[in-house]
Amino acid sequence: MPESTQERRPVITPARVVIALCLIAPFVAMLWVGSYAKADPALAGIPFFYWYQMLWVVISTALTMLAYKLWQHDQQGRKAGEGK
Amino acid sequence: MTLAANDGVNGVALGVFIFFFLAVTVIGFMAARWRRAENEQSLDEWGLGGRSFGTWVTWFLLGGDLYTAYTFVAVPAAVYAAGAAGFFAVPYTILVYPLIFTFLPRLWSVSHKHGYVTTSDFVRGRFGSKGLSLAVAVTGILATMPYIALQLVGIQAVLDVMGIGGSSNWFVKDLPLLIAFAVLAAYTYSSGLRAPALIAFVKDTLIYIVILVAIIYIPIKLGGFDDIFAAARHKFETPNAAGKPTGALVPPEAGQWTYATLALGSALALFMYPHSITATLSSRSRNVIRRNTTILPLYSLMLGLLALLGFMAIAAGVKVKNGQLAIPQLFEDMFPDWFAGVAFAAIGIGALVPAAIMSIAAANLFTRNIYKDFIKPDATPEQETKVSKLVSLLVKVGALVFVLTMDKTVAINFQLLGGIWILQTFPSLVGGLFTRWFHRWALLAGWAVGMAYGTLAAYGVASPTQKHFGGSSKEIPGIGEIGYIGLTAFLLNVAVTVVLTVVLRALKAPDGVDETSPEDYTADAGDPGVQTELPPATAGSTH
Numbered sequence: 001m002p003e004s005t006q007e008r009r010p011v012i013t014p015a016r017v018v019i020a021l022c023l024i025a026p027f028v029a030m031l032w033v034g035s036y037a038k039a040d041p042a043l044a045g046i047p048f049f050y051w052y053q054m055l056w057v058v059i060s061t062a063l064t065m066l067a068y069k070l071w072q073h074d075q076q077g078r079k080a081g082e083g084k
Numbered sequence: 085m086t087l088a089a090n091d092g093v094n095g096v097a098l099g100v101f102i103f104f105f106l107a108v109t110v111i112g113f114m115a116a117r118w119r120r121a122e123n124e125q126s127l128d129e130w131g132l133g134g135r136s137f138g139t140w141v142t143w144f145l146l147g148g149d150l151y152t153a154y155t156f157v158a159v160p161a162a163v164y165a166a167g168a169a170g171f172f173a174v175p176y177t178i179l180v181y182p183l184i185f186t187f188l189p190r191l192w193s194v195s196h197k198h199g200y201v202t203t204s205d206f207v208r209g210r211f212g213s214k215g216l217s218l219a220v221a222v223t224g225i226l227a228t229m230p231y232i233a234l235q236l237v238g239i240q241a242v243l244d245v246m247g248i249g250g251s252s253n254w255f256v257k258d259l260p261l262l263i264a265f266a267v268l269a270a271y272t273y274s275s276g277l278r279a280p281a282l283i284a285f286v287k288d289t290l291i292y293i294v295i296l297v298a299i300i301y302i303p304i305k306l307g308g309f310d311d312i313f314a315a316a317r318h319k320f321e322t323p324n325a326a327g328k329p330t331g332a333l334v335p336p337e338a339g340q341w342t343y344a345t346l347a348l349g350s351a352l353a354l355f356m357y358p359h360s361i362t363a364t365l366s367s368r369s370r371n372v373i374r375r376n377t378t379i380l381p382l383y384s385l386m387l388g389l390l391a392l393l394g395f396m397a398i399a400a401g402v403k404v405k406n407g408q409l410a411i412p413q414l415f416e417d418m419f420p421d422w423f424a425g426v427a428f429a430a431i432g433i434g435a436l437v438p439a440a441i442m443s444i445a446a447a448n449l450f451t452r453n454i455y456k457d458f459i460k461p462d463a464t465p466e467q468e469t470k471v472s473k474l475v476s477l478l479v480k481v482g483a484l485v486f487v488l489t490m491d492k493t494v495a496i497n498f499q500l501l502g503g504i505w506i507l508q509t510f511p512s513l514v515g516g517l518f519t520r521w522f523h524r525w526a527l528l529a530g531w532a533v534g535m536a537y538g539t540l541a542a543y544g545v546a547s548p549t550q551k552h553f554g555g556s557s558k559e560i561p562g563i564g565e566i567g568y569i570g571l572t573a574f575l576l577n578v579a580v581t582v583v584l585t586v587v588l589r590a591l592k593a594p595d596g597v598d599e600t601s602p603e604d605y606t607a608d609a610g611d612p613g614v615q616t617e618l619p620p621a622t623a624g625s626t627h
Contacts, residue, residue: 023182030175031348033340037168039333045309046392049334053174054388060178061381064185068374 100425153238163394212596534577
């Protein structure tokens with residue numbers, strides 16, 4: 001096990017803030033039930049309440065994917081910065 | 085008591101069902117030979133499949149235990165009975181992924197560094213406390229039982245609708261359930277985690293076919309979603325005997341706290357379950373976990389579509405006394421017999437796989453953290469595996485007791501009850517992953533308070549069918565809204581832990597030894613850009 005190099009970069013970077021926002025957004029959207037507890041507008045006969053939450057499955061997937069990509073990028077950058 | 089929805093046996097459906105059931109049984113036994121390692125007697129091998137599963141297998145495994153009879157039977161049944169309130173399962177599964185993304189890679193790293201197989205292993209290593217480790221183990225085993233029971237209820241619902249097991253004689257009535265149980269037990273016993281991983285492929289294929297057909301074919305047959313929701317609205321707005329509406333298409337003001345707390349509480353609880361952890365730890369690398377969180381939500385979409393089946397059952401005029409039978413009955417009414425058989429097989433196998441994974445996980449917990457820590461510290465790997473296998477049987481028997489003795493009409497409560505308990509291990513596990521500040525005694529006290537409050541509160545909830553454990557929501561003290569008991573108990577737990585930690589730290593109470601170091605939590609994934617070799621699967625294995 002090589003000695004781990006002390007991180008020189010700041011812990012909080014813009015990319016990391018975006019990652020955090022991507023991960024927090026679904027909580028805000030889903031736990032604020034009052035924002036989507038309504039029947040209209042319906043989509044193909046499905047009340048808003050239902051299709052909106054299903055839509056958020058897709059949105060949160062996209063956000064998680066973005067977070068994953070950003071994180072990979074972040075880690076690679078750090079790796080390179082360490083200059084091992 | 086369940087009531088057979090019809091009296092005749094559906095021969096064709098039963099035949100197809102049995103065909104698939106036999107097929108997966110064969111696969112289950114063959115699984116023992118799949119990707120077998122040299123040291124098959126070690127617990128790593130039986131219980132974690134050698135920790136060598138990549139993205140796809142892990143995806144099927146995780147999906148296999150996240151989406152279960154809960155998805156196919158309990159959630160649609162809740163929607164069928166109450167409408168919007170049952171749909172909380174969708175936000176619940178949405179919230180799970182950001183949580184997994186944040187927490188589980190750290191657990192994976194530290195576990196692979198120190199050879200932890202269970203959450204208790206980690207807690208003991210982190211806090212140097214056997215007592216805390218025991219608490220986590222006992223909670224895991226306890227909470228898993230009602231969850232397995234839910235799977236058995238799912239299988240039973242299918243068998244009921246097919247017309248077997250409907251006799252008033254209790255033994256004949258439960259015989260099919262016992263047979264299904266025995267098969268499950270037998271191949272789990274012989275193949276370990278490899279059985280459910282392989283069968284998960286069959287299961288998911290079947291489930292996707294059934295869902296696609298159900299979601300396209302049934303709405304067309306029922307005249308579209310407009311008609312379906314109109315019928316549901318009509319049913320919910322028709323007052324019941326007490327003069328109240330029976331449900332709602334959109335949660336009313338008063339139900340929104342319940343909705344949100346159930347979603348959040350369930351999401352926090354899900355990855356604390358021993359079986360979720362087992363599936364996670366069996367993945368090949370830390371990166372696999374994160375990659376998985378980007379594709380697992382496919383299952384959530386599926387869950388949402390399945391939940392809508394509850395409304396379709398209303399529109400199709402399905403009338404069952406036991407709500408759990410609503411979806412199987414809908415399938416039988418709507419589909420030709422042979423395809424009903426396929427659908428029933430999907431539900432049945434969809435319950436078997438997670439039941440197997442759950443019992444293996446609970447067994448690992450017992451062996452590692454109770455048997456080895458307290459009963460026989462010098463157990464050999466062979467003995468460990470043997471005990472695990474036996475306990476996996478016992479856990480299933482425990483679940484069977486739940487099914488046979490408790491009211492099954494609101495099966496979703498089984499899962500929520502398990503959630504109340506398992507959530508109480510959150511501060512030790514997730515807290516421990518990020519900080520060593522919490523004091524081990526404070527964590528133990530917080531856990532005890534959370535468990536006591538949660539159990540008592542749930543005990544005090546009555547439903548029309550039973551006096552105790554009739555539901556999982558209750559007024560939140562101090563807020564006055566109705567919320568998920570598990571979440572309230574969890575907050576209480578955290579409060580006690582924090583306060584006592586401050587006190588104990590001030591008193592300089594002896595802190596346990598922490599055998600982990602900060603870089604363990606990012607090991608391997610501390611540098612995911614680099615391909616590192618597979619982490620050593622340490623515990624008990626020699627290769």
